[in-house]
Amino acid sequence: MKFTGLSRSVEDYLKAVYTLNERGEAAGTSQLARVLDVQPASVSGMIRRLAEDGLLEHEPYRGVRLTRAGSREALKVLxxxxxxxxxxxxxxxxxxxxxxxxxxxxxxxxxxxxxxxxxxxxxxxxxxxxxxxxxxxxxxxxPTAYPGLDEVATGSRITVRSVSDQDPARLRYFESVGLVPGAEAVVNESESDGDHVTLTVKGGRGPLTLTADVARRVTVIEA
Ligand SMILES: [Zn+2]
Missing domain, CATH: 1.10.10.10 (Winged helix-like DNA-binding domain superfamily/Winged helix DNA-binding domain)
Incomplete structure (x- = not known):
């Protein structure tokens, strides 16, 4: 089967499943509805269609995951x-x-x-x-699964690998404090309850305190 000219919504679904799978999160109806900002009922219909087309398959208790064909299409969009x-x-x-x-x-x-x-x-x-x-x-x-900044231990030396591209205001904040790809930092405090992370960015303002929700939008390479 050759997939040509997938519709915009199909491409967005495949990309959303890929992104959730990549983060190790379940890609179920509710997660997809949230990521794609659509109603759960329309997600169910689309999942059925994409499964019939061989682009994704059901995974017990974890929603769906991409087949090899689905993954290939998602990677093209990415x-x-x-x-x-x-x-x-x-x-x-x-x-x-x-x-x-x-x-x-x-x-x-x-x-x-x-x-x-x-x-x-x-x-x-x-x-x-x-x-x-x-x-x-x-x-x-x-294929490396880099940890989020919210997952590394106190005292870790890290290099920023990526930041989420989703929120312009948050990107401007990251830039203003020097938290950009390639930046080096030391994690001064990472609370075991996962509430916030304090770090000092080399050559940047600091120390900075990030909420866990912001910290998990940053992936890092541990030294
Ligand atoms: Zn983007």
Missing amino acids: RRHRIIESYLVQHLGFGWDDVHEEAERLEHAASDALVDRMAEAMGHPTNDPHGAPIPTRGGDID
Whole structure:
């Protein structure tokens, strides 16, 4: 079966399942409804359709996960999204806080050929402006599950690997305190109850205290 011209909503579903699976979260009806901001009833219908098309399969107690075909399609959308974000920042002067919504629209419209040309013009970047890995044209992606900043122990030395691209205000905050991909920091205090994380960013303002909800939007590499 060859999948060509998947609709925008199908692409968004596959991307949402991929993102939830990647974070180790269950991809059930309620989680998908939340991520996609749609009614649970419409999620059930779409899940049935995508399962019939062989793009995802049910996983007992954890909702759904992508089949190999579904994963391939999700990675294509992610590749388009992340290359478009990179191109807007590198070549068109957009700020990293100002590209996600553009990419959400363009990822469904840009052809793979256009996106390949954009990647070539940038020398085939491996990560987008927020640090997220860019799948290759062949569908390979860094499979490492990096921990969230809310998961590392007190005293850890870390390097920021990526930050969530979802919220422009939060991205501006991260930039203002130097919490950007590649930044090094020491975790001064990480509460066992998971309430907040205090850290000192090398060369940045600090120490900073982040709520656990903000901290988990940052993935890190532990030294
Ligand atoms: Zn984005």
